[in-house]
Amino acid sequence: MEHNNNEQRANPDAYQPFGQAHHIDNADISAASASFVPVVLARLGLNQTAPSPMMPEEQIEDALNSTAWLVRLAAVQQLEMLVEPVPLTALVCALHDEHENVRAAAARVLGIHASRAPVE
Structure with a gap:
């Protein structure tokens, strides 16, 4: 037809x-x-909102071990805002995360705190 x-x-x-x-x-x-x-x-780094409130350090450590990659990513981003010494061991572990965004965030935070990052 x-x-x-x-x-x-x-x-x-x-x-x-x-x-x-x-x-x-x-x-x-x-x-x-x-x-x-x-x-x-x-x-783009152009957001006009206030930064997210800081999580307590114990909560950040728990979030770094979450099964949800977005939770792990948020935890790494929280580490960037720490004024006190950043737990470099946790960041180095995050460099080996299964999700690329978590690894990238960890590399960024380590770059910001490069003077204290362990280099081998």
């Missing part, structure tokens, strides 16, 4: 090109965009 293009032109609602089968509401786009803005700004 041949496809009749004239029928599609006569009834534009009968034909929807690939990728346009669902109507996207502007409110949906705005809501999705709003949820990404803080993440993008933080990644």
